[in-house]
Amino acid sequence: MKRALVLTGGGDCPGLNAVIRAIVKRAAQEKDWEIVGSIQAFNGVLWEPTQIKVLDQQAVRGIHYQGGTIIETTNKGGPFAWPIKDNDGNWSTVDRSDEMLRKLQLLGIDAVINIGGDGSQKISQQLFEKGLNIIGVPKTIDNDLSATDSTFGYQTAVEIATEALDKLVTTAASHNRVFGMEVMGRYAGWIALNAAIAGGADVCLIPEIPYDIEVVKEKLESRFYKDRGFGIMVVSEGARPKKGKMHFEKSSEVGYENLKLGGVVHQVLRELKDAGLKVDMRDVILGHLQRGGIPTAYDRVLAAQFGVKAFEMVLEKEFGKMVSYRHPNIVAVPLKEAIGKPNLVTLDNRIIQTAKGLDISLGADI
Numbered sequence: 001m002k003r004a005l006v007l008t009g010g011g012d013c014p015g016l017n018a019v020i021r022a023i024v025k026r027a028a029q030e031k032d033w034e035i036v037g038s039i040q041a042f043n044g045v046l047w048e049p050t051q052i053k054v055l056d057q058q059a060v061r062g063i064h065y066q067g068g069t070i071i072e073t074t075n076k077g078g079p080f081a082w083p084i085k086d087n088d089g090n091w092s093t094v095d096r097s098d099e100m101l102r103k104l105q106l107l108g109i110d111a112v113i114n115i116g117g118d119g120s121q122k123i124s125q126q127l128f129e130k131g132l133n134i135i136g137v138p139k140t141i142d143n144d145l146s147a148t149d150s151t152f153g154y155q156t157a158v159e160i161a162t163e164a165l166d167k168l169v170t171t172a173a174s175h176n177r178v179f180g181m182e183v184m185g186r187y188a189g190w191i192a193l194n195a196a197i198a199g200g201a202d203v204c205l206i207p208e209i210p211y212d213i214e215v216v217k218e219k220l221e222s223r224f225y226k227d228r229g230f231g232i233m234v235v236s237e238g239a240r241p242k243k244g245k246m247h248f249e250k251s252s253e254v255g256y257e258n259l260k261l262g263g264v265v266h267q268v269l270r271e272l273k274d275a276g277l278k279v280d281m282r283d284v285i286l287g288h289l290q291r292g293g294i295p296t297a298y299d300r301v302l303a304a305q306f307g308v309k310a311f312e313m314v315l316e317k318e319f320g321k322m323v324s325y326r327h328p329n330i331v332a333v334p335l336k337e338a339i340g341k342p343n344l345v346t347l348d349n350r351i352i353q354t355a356k357g358l359d360i361s362l363g364a365d366i
Helices: 016-028 097-106 118-129 154-175 190-199 213-221 264-274 297-315 350-357
Strands: 002-008 033-038 052-054 082-085 091-094 111-116 134-138 177-183 203-205 231-236 248-250 259-261 280-285 321-326 329-334
Touching: 002 016, 016 033, 016 111, 016 297, 097 118, 111 118, 111 297, 118 134, 134 297, 154 177, 154 190, 154 231, 154 280, 154 297, 177 190, 177 264, 190 203, 190 231, 190 350, 203 213, 213 231, 213 264, 231 264, 264 280, 297 321, 297 329
Parallel strands: 002 033, 002 111, 111 134, 134 321, 177 231, 177 280, 203 231
Antiparallel strands: 033 052, 082 091, 248 259, 321 329
């Protein structure tokens, strides 16, 4: 019996369970393959005792619509940067990748399917270069992987943000207020832009276009006449002013290397007040609400396509590659291509032209 190990790394994302289910159901048709899952990404392999579980059809029954991941996830540490506490009480990291490869061999693992975003796929590439039979599946609500047209979880995040905007419009209109809503996306503005267009926002601030607070103020003021009116602004968590930096803090969590973004909408409203905008203003941060809950039908279908393709890549020994959606096909692309550069919003993108055509201010004269 051959064995494939499945793991989910990075932040949780709607559709993860649908991918796992698709892998298991496709593998079941081969009769000579067993699928096992590592708990909390590579942690399950590296922990003592090892924590892996068999993923058969009974284990994945009915999980396709569930949020989260039945094998859990983590965005801390990893085989190349395993956190350890030194004798002086400080934390450092060690490389346990060789040890992990030996453990995988002892466990009889013939292939690994790593479901994750940019950071996870960088680990996939490093492990492939060390000789591991590994395949990547792209996962991120940020839609910032350039080797695929879309990632599952992204459309669900946009839907959640749009539904929130729909609710804010009515309360903003009732109270003659400006509402600023902050969404996720890190360094990419895809969620913010699409939610702004779908939800009828007046202003959308994204990381790729540093904002001028005077331009934002002018747009919002135009939405009021004799103190009557309302304004809706969508702010991506990575947005920044023209003469400033992104709003972030360094994490104190052991093993967490990413900057902690979030809270920039508070800064924007303060800047608007200081610039002289004299209307009532409130802010909302959606945060992790965008990553949880039931995936949309679109994301379930895409996740299922990715899962089936990932296992077929195992059968065809297409290791060192990642599943990719290249409309209208599901294909395999080299991991190096997948992690080469992020998928960011460019000024010539049609979505930018659509926003401008709807008179949505992007916070700058472009």
